[in-house]
Amino acid sequence: xxxxxxxxxxxxxxxxxxxxxxxxxxxxxxxxxxxxxxxxxxxxxxxxxxxxxxxxxxxxxxxxxxxxxxxxxxxxxxxxxxxxxxxxxxxxxxxxxxxxxxxxxxxxxxxxxxxxxxxxxxxxxxxxxxxxxxxxxxxxxxxxxxxxxxxxxxxxxxxxxxxxxxxxxxxxxxxxxxxxxxxxxxxxxxxxxxxxxxxxxxxxxxxxxxxxxxxxxxxxxxxxxxxxxxxxxxxxxxxxxxxxxxxxxxxxxxxxxxxxxxxxxxxxxxxxxxxxxxxxxxxxxxxxxxxxxxxxxxxxxxxxxxxxxxxxxxxxxxxxxxxxxxxxxxxxxxxxxxxxxxxxxxxxxxxxxxxxxxxxxxxxxxxxxxxxxxxxxxxxxxxxxxxxxxxxxxxxxxxxxxxxxxxxxxx
Amino acid sequence: xxxxxxxxxxxxxxxxxxxxxxxxxxxxxxxxxxxxxxxxxxxxxxxxxxxxxxxxxxxxxxxxxxxxxxxxxxxxxxxxxxxxxxxxxxxxxxxxxxxxxxxxxxxxxxxxxxxxxxxxxxxxxxxxxxxxxxxxxxxxxxxxxxxxxxxxxxxxxxxxxxxxxx
Numbered sequence: 001x002x003x004x005x006x007x008x009x010x011x012x013x014x015x016x017x018x019x020x021x022x023x024x025x026x027x028x029x030x031x032x033x034x035x036x037x038x039x040x041x042x043x044x045x046x047x048x049x050x051x052x053x054x055x056x057x058x059x060x061x062x063x064x065x066x067x068x069x070x071x072x073x074x075x076x077x078x079x080x081x082x083x084x085x086x087x088x089x090x091x092x093x094x095x096x097x098x099x100x101x102x103x104x105x106x107x108x109x110x111x112x113x114x115x116x117x118x119x120x121x122x123x124x125x126x127x128x129x130x131x132x133x134x135x136x137x138x139x140x141x142x143x144x145x146x147x148x149x150x151x152x153x154x155x156x157x158x159x160x161x162x163x164x165x166x167x168x169x170x171x172x173x174x175x176x177x178x179x180x181x182x183x184x185x186x187x188x189x190x191x192x193x194x195x196x197x198x199x200x201x202x203x204x205x206x207x208x209x210x211x212x213x214x215x216x217x218x219x220x221x222x223x224x225x226x227x228x229x230x231x232x233x234x235x236x237x238x239x240x241x242x243x244x245x246x247x248x249x250x251x252x253x254x255x256x257x258x259x260x261x262x263x264x265x266x267x268x269x270x271x272x273x274x275x276x277x278x279x280x281x282x283x284x285x286x287x288x289x290x291x292x293x294x295x296x297x298x299x300x301x302x303x304x305x306x307x308x309x310x311x312x313x314x315x316x317x318x319x320x321x322x323x324x325x326x327x328x329x330x331x332x333x334x335x336x337x338x339x340x341x342x343x344x345x346x347x348x349x350x351x352x353x354x355x356x357x358x359x360x361x362x363x364x365x366x367x368x369x370x371x372x373x374x375x376x377x378x379x380x381x382x383x384x385x386x387x388x389x390x391x392x393x394x395x396x397x398x399x400x401x402x403x404x405x406x407x408x409x410x411x
Numbered sequence: 412x413x414x415x416x417x418x419x420x421x422x423x424x425x426x427x428x429x430x431x432x433x434x435x436x437x438x439x440x441x442x443x444x445x446x447x448x449x450x451x452x453x454x455x456x457x458x459x460x461x462x463x464x465x466x467x468x469x470x471x472x473x474x475x476x477x478x479x480x481x482x483x484x485x486x487x488x489x490x491x492x493x494x495x496x497x498x499x500x501x502x503x504x505x506x507x508x509x510x511x512x513x514x515x516x517x518x519x520x521x522x523x524x525x526x527x528x529x530x531x532x533x534x535x536x537x538x539x540x541x542x543x544x545x546x547x548x549x550x551x552x553x554x555x556x557x558x559x560x561x562x563x564x565x566x567x568x569x570x571x572x573x574x575x576x577x
Contacts, residue, residue: 050462051462051463059461096461097461097462097463195464196466197461197462197464197466198466198468198568199567200570200571201568202571203527223482223485223486224486260482262475262481331467331470334467334468334469338468338469338572340468340572340574341572342482342486345486345489345571345573349571355527
């Protein structure tokens with residue numbers, strides 16, 4: 001039956017992390033705490049190495065508002081730096097991607113040039129040019145004093161470029177742990193290549209997108225998934241596995257794509273992946289590896305505020321794909337995951353609606369994460385596991401965000 | 412252009428504008444069956460500066476597009492309709508007068524119905540995207556028909572995206 005205000009505002013009679021207080025999605029102070037305690041302390045999936053295939057290629061992005069430039073050196077090594085000039089803190093590289101092989105109006109080829117005063121840096125972050133250095137600084141300051149701030153950067157787990165702002169963070173290997181083990185054949189047997197990129201900025205909290213990726217109960221929203229998966233054998237046998245550091249995966253099934261009118265079975269796959277198979281790994285704090293037979297989709301998020309997030313969507317195939325194979329992967333990917341695909345628009349409608357219903361200064365809502373189905377596909381263990389890690393890092397309780405937790409990790 | 416090219420070019424312009432009128436009225440089936448060739452090919456493309464690659468975000472032939480229309484009622488969607496503003500820039504009729512290529516500017520506005528919050532958004536009109544139509548038209552038979560349409564987008568950030576064709 002419908003409820004009174006008092007009944008609506010009463011905390012659910014569920015256990016801890018079986019529900020969360022909506023302020024974790026709306027409070028700007030909590031958001032700033034997340035940037036400090038999570039996004040600045042963790043490994044971030046920044047891009048794919050195939051986006052910077054040649055020496056001097058670069059890609060820019062940001063983490064917790066810090067502008068980042070990622071580039072490939074003459075030694076083929078990929079490095080990441082704060083995209084900030086040490087002189088007067090200008091943004092050095094303004095384009096989303098390109099090559100430093102070509103000179104710029106204020107600088108030489110094979111250099112990053114800050115256009116403001118012409119200071120230049122090589123692909124190792126070393127300052128190679130301070131314009132009129134001796135005249136201005138005499139012997140007081142030299143190029144060795146003003147290198148770029150280098151960030152820890154590794155390439156792995158399918159050729160993805162990972163960056164962290166924290167020099168003291170655990171190793172990438174420790175961070176990922178065993179969460180991607182069941183995908184490693186598909187990810188590492190052959191070099192991968194990105195063929196799709198688009199992005200969305202949505203008025204909603206980043207965690208709501210990750211929550212959606214972390215549960216399959218929302219397949220009721222997707223006609224495509226209902227007919228190709230939920231109504232097929234094996235769907236309710238898929239199980240979630242929780243891993244250290246907040247990651248979770250869900251096991252595979254054989255998807256029946258041709259059950260959707262006009263679609264066909266996906267004969268193309270990835271090495272080691274059964275035809276029409278589907279594997280998914282949701283990684284804390286906000287990346288998803290989503291492999292549906294013929295195409296790998298990677299979601300990454302850049303939180304902008306408590307109620308705004310940029311989601312980047314990449315689609316990948318194998319570098320060795322023939323033109324026909326690549327065309328097929330692109331079609332399969334975009335039929336459901338492109339900006340005009342069947343599913344992605346529905347998913348984005350879902351979190352957009354949540355963004356309207358959970359905003360700063362609205363009444364507190366209690367968001368239920370309480371489905372228990374022996375860790376099978378409609379169990380909400382993925383979200384509960386995520387918020388256990390969130391709580392540990394944040395030092396606050398997701399069911400009572402005003403309450404600070406006295407844990408060693410939190411302090 | 413051939414001797415009667417000017418007349419043929421006018422008929423191509425008329426075809427493109429009629430297709431826009433049907434699309435704006437959400438009469439997509441009428442558009443596909445009435446104005447498009449049986450082997451009509453439709454694409455939505457863009458160039459991604461981020462990954463420095465051509466993008467093909469949608470591809471389908473006439474029968475596949477008819478399936479898309481048929482399946483739309485099964486999907487959750489933002490029901491805000493599009494208004495397309497199209498200006499036909501150039502029409503080039505080939506010497507044989509069997510085909511013509513046309514380039515048109517395209518601006519798509521979305522007239523908010525659901526929007527983000529319909530209480531606030533409904534009734535507003537917002538820019539959804541801009542780009543160009545690159546059309547190839549068959550001039551054979553009783554009327555010109557679209558052979559191929561490449562909706563080439565300049566806009567690359569589409570936020571919620573859409574189920575509607577452009």
